[in-house]
Amino acid sequence: MTPLAAALVDWYRGNARDLPWRAQGFGAWGVLVSEFMLQQTPVNRVIPLLEAWLVTWPTPTALAAASPAEAVQRWANLGYPRRALWLHRAAVEIRDRHDGVVPRDVDALLALTGIGDYTARAVAVFAYGDRHPVVDTNTRRVLARAVDGRSQPGPPARSDLDRMAAILPEDRAAAATVNAAAMELGAVVCTARTPRCDLCPVRELCAWRAAGYPDTGDTRRRQARYEGSDRQARGAVLAVLRDAAPEGVPVDAVIADWPDAAQRDRAIGTLLADGLAETTPDGLLRLPA
Numbered sequence: 001m002t003p004l005a006a007a008l009v010d011w012y013r014g015n016a017r018d019l020p021w022r023a024q025g026f027g028a029w030g031v032l033v034s035e036f037m038l039q040q041t042p043v044n045r046v047i048p049l050l051e052a053w054l055v056t057w058p059t060p061t062a063l064a065a066a067s068p069a070e071a072v073q074r075w076a077n078l079g080y081p082r083r084a085l086w087l088h089r090a091a092v093e094i095r096d097r098h099d100g101v102v103p104r105d106v107d108a109l110l111a112l113t114g115i116g117d118y119t120a121r122a123v124a125v126f127a128y129g130d131r132h133p134v135v136d137t138n139t140r141r142v143l144a145r146a147v148d149g150r151s152q153p154g155p156p157a158r159s160d161l162d163r164m165a166a167i168l169p170e171d172r173a174a175a176a177t178v179n180a181a182a183m184e185l186g187a188v189v190c191t192a193r194t195p196r197c198d199l200c201p202v203r204e205l206c207a208w209r210a211a212g213y214p215d216t217g218d219t220r221r222r223q224a225r226y227e228g229s230d231r232q233a234r235g236a237v238l239a240v241l242r243d244a245a246p247e248g249v250p251v252d253a254v255i256a257d258w259p260d261a262a263q264r265d266r267a268i269g270t271l272l273a274d275g276l277a278e279t280t281p282d283g284l285l286r287l288p289a
Contacts, residue, residue: 004147004202005167005174008202009177011202013177015188016180017188019043020034020050021050028128029058033050033087035122036086036114036119037049039080041078041079041080049074049078060090060094061091061094063087064092064095067288067289068085068288068289069246069287073242076242081238082274085275085276086114090112090113090115093112102127104127104128104130109123109124117161121135121161125175126176126179131170131176133160133161133163133165133168133179135164136186138183138184139183140156140160142185142202145208145209146207149210149216151213151215151218152217155219164179185202197209233255233260233264233266237264237277238276240254242287244286248284248285248287249286250283250285268285275288
């Protein structure tokens with residue numbers, strides 16, 4: 001085991017947060033749902049909704065039997081509600097293609113709606129114990145600093161998987177722990193804005209620290225602010241539809257007092273295009289049935 005991997009494993013064993021999806025026997029479906037929910041969403045917002053989701057739909061087949069509208073409604077305030085539709089479609093695909101069992105093979109996982117390199121490998125590693133590199137934003141930041149001596153990672157690239165694979169032990173259990181530890185370190189210690197280097201278990205091995213913490217720039221794409229954005233308008237429309245009767249509400253009545261009428265119309269149009277809303281023959285707007 002490399003010195004970096006060994007330091008990560010030792011630190012993780014004594015410092016890992018107690019999170020639901022890390023519990024023994026949490027199951028592949030629970031891991032998959034948690035990974036969908038955790039994309040760009042803080043852990044503290046995910047946990048209560050994840051637990052409620054799994055009580056309602058404890059299996060992919062249970063979710064597949066529900067309507068897309070129910071999935072979008074239950075998604076509540078997690079943001080990026082297309083993930084709810086994608087998770088519902090993935091559940092239907094798991095039921096129809098895999099007899100209701102979340103597949104173990106990475107390629108089979110990648111073939112499901114809404115699943116990319118990170119989620120596929122996270123399920124294979126954390127649910128099934130297979131050996132693969134798992135790379136999220138936090139992992140990329142740890143590698144950029146500890147290995148490359150850079151203050152921030154570059155844009156995501158396929159080579160990230162190879163770079164993570166290079167530090168994984170051969171033992172599958174140890175490799176899974178290194179994957180989890182790198183993610184955890186980036187989430188709670190090696191953070192983007194205020195890294196807690198004095199608490200870092202790999203500080204003696206860190207190339208960025210050795211170089212004197214240089215600011216090497218940040219080339220990642222910035223997300224536009226939420227306030228006043230089309231995303232905010234979309235969220236406001238969806239909030240109305242979640243609270244509305246199943247048959248829907250008149251289109252003209254949806255956030256009728258929104259300060260920018262063109263933005264309101266654009267928000268409704270993009271929700272229709274994304275399949276997150278639909279119109280009825282009576283001219284009502286509702287969640288997808």
